[in-house]
Amino acid sequence: MSDSLPRDEAPQKTPIKMRVRETIVLRVIGKALIPIILIFALYVQFHGDYGPGGGFQAGVIFAAGLILHALIYGLDALREAIPPVVVEIGIALGALLYGGVGLVSMVMGGKFLDYGVLDAHDPAHGQHLGILLVELGVGITVTFVMVAIFYAFAGRSRQ
Amino acid sequence: MGEQAMGAAIEATLFLFMIALAICIARLRSLFAGAMLFGIFSLLAAGMQMMMDAVDVAFTEAAVGAGISTVLFLGALGLTVSEESSARNHRLSALAIVTATGLLLAYGTLDMPAYGDPEAPIHQHVAPHYLVDSEQEIGVPNVVTSVLASYRGYDTFGETTVVLTAAVGAILLLGGSAASASRESEASDAAASDGSDDGGEA
Numbered sequence: 001m002s003d004s005l006p007r008d009e010a011p012q013k014t015p016i017k018m019r020v021r022e023t024i025v026l027r028v029i030g031k032a033l034i035p036i037i038l039i040f041a042l043y044v045q046f047h048g049d050y051g052p053g054g055g056f057q058a059g060v061i062f063a064a065g066l067i068l069h070a071l072i073y074g075l076d077a078l079r080e081a082i083p084p085v086v087v088e089i090g091i092a093l094g095a096l097l098y099g100g101v102g103l104v105s106m107v108m109g110g111k112f113l114d115y116g117v118l119d120a121h122d123p124a125h126g127q128h129l130g131i132l133l134v135e136l137g138v139g140i141t142v143t144f145v146m147v148a149i150f151y152a153f154a155g156r157s158r159q
Numbered sequence: 160m161g162e163q164a165m166g167a168a169i170e171a172t173l174f175l176f177m178i179a180l181a182i183c184i185a186r187l188r189s190l191f192a193g194a195m196l197f198g199i200f201s202l203l204a205a206g207m208q209m210m211m212d213a214v215d216v217a218f219t220e221a222a223v224g225a226g227i228s229t230v231l232f233l234g235a236l237g238l239t240v241s242e243e244s245s246a247r248n249h250r251l252s253a254l255a256i257v258t259a260t261g262l263l264l265a266y267g268t269l270d271m272p273a274y275g276d277p278e279a280p281i282h283q284h285v286a287p288h289y290l291v292d293s294e295q296e297i298g299v300p301n302v303v304t305s306v307l308a309s310y311r312g313y314d315t316f317g318e319t320t321v322v323l324t325a326a327v328g329a330i331l332l333l334g335g336s337a338a339s340a341s342r343e344s345e346a347s348d349a350a351a352s353d354g355s356d357d358g359g360e361a
Contacts, residue, residue, distance in 0.1 A: 044218065048301065048304050049299045049300065049301055049304050050299075050300050050301055051301065052214035052215045052218070052301070052303070053214075053215060053218060054215065054303075054304055054307060054308070056219060056318075057215055057218040057219055057222070060218075060219055060222040060223050060226075060227065061218065061222045063222075063227060064222045064223075064226040064227055067226070067227060067230050068226075071230065088330070091323055091326050091327075092323070094319065094323075095319050095320060095323050098315075098316055098319055099316065102312075102316070112313075113309075113312035113313060113316065115309060115312075123296070124295070124296065124297060124298030125298070127296070127297045127298060127299070127305075127309055128297070128298050128299060130308075130309065131297070131299060131304060131305070131308040131309055134308050134312065134315070134316075135304070135308055137319065138315065138319050141319050141322060141323055142319075142322055144326070145322050145323060145325060145326035146223075146227055148326040148329065148330060149231065149325070149326055149329045150227070150230065150231065150234070152329040152330055152332075152333035152334060153231050153234035153235060153329075153333065154230075154234045154237075155333075155334065156234075156238060156333060156334065
């Protein structure tokens with residue numbers, strides 16, 4: 001029944017009032033800005049070996065871009081793009097990836113989180129691979145944790 | 160020398176703005192303005208961390224302090240009123256405790272080595288090993304990444320788990336999980352169809 005209603009007349013579900021939805025300047029600038037924020041986050045993630053940054057920084061920047069999307073286009077638009085179930089899988093997936101790298105290095109004969117054994121020929125290559133993977137794990141967990149906390153706060157309505 | 164004077168001037172300006180903002184926030188009664196000023200305070204703190212060459216920390220401060228936590232404050236404001244309700248009573252005892260604590264903290268810093276002092280104990284223990292050998296042992300040019308992800312991989316794993324726990328706590332306490340969202344949407348659909356039925360009868 002409620003599907004037949006136009007979107008804007010649907011009952012307001014979110015406590016953060018999305019009145020900016022009608023503001024065309026924010027929508028246009030957001031459309032230009034959000035992809036740049038997300039790409040910058042990926043740069044911080046994967047360039048962390050060479051420049052400042054790493055998984056945590058990349059995760060919070062990526063999450064900030066997603067939350068900006070929710071502020072401009074509405075919480076429901078972000079929930080449609082990233083459903084809560086994906087967020088819940090994501091927060092566990094990153095930590096599992098981190099721990100999994102540690103377990104694999106144990107299976108391959110090293111100590112827990114001793115990445116040197118990951119490459120049979122050159123320990124430095126193994127270290128590089130291990131750092132890349134655990135930083136990715138940190139990035140995934142931090143991104144989805146920030147989105148999960150945002151969903152938890154923004155999804156509550158005044159009782 | 161000119162560069163140093165420039166840096167000191169920028170740091171002094173940032174400090175003055177931060178102190179002014181802190182006083183403003185303490186005196187404000189509008190919670191909305193307070194949340195916004197907190198965001199600006201965090202952005203200034205990020206600038207300060209840039210001045211101290213801690214670019215990673217500045218990234219995090221700008222994204223979390225100025226961005227995400229401001230949004231969370233606004234989300235929380237949506238659930239409450241926009242003005243601080245209780246009349247404020249200025250107590251001299253509170254002022255005395257705050258002043259004494261501040262003076263004690265400042266006294267505590269007197270023993271600490273100067274900022275950036277290469278002879279400081281923290282730079283004598285394992286830091287020389289990291290700086291000299293990490294290029295060969297880890298092969299990653301950014302020593303901060305080598306330390307965080309490899310030498311101190313256990314700590315970072317623990318921190319990741321702490322962040323994970325924060326989200327689990329927020330989901331358990333505040334809701335917003337996938338299961339409760341689907342329950343809510345079912346409930347609201349039911350309510351909406353009830354409402355339209357009533358409308359039809361009327």
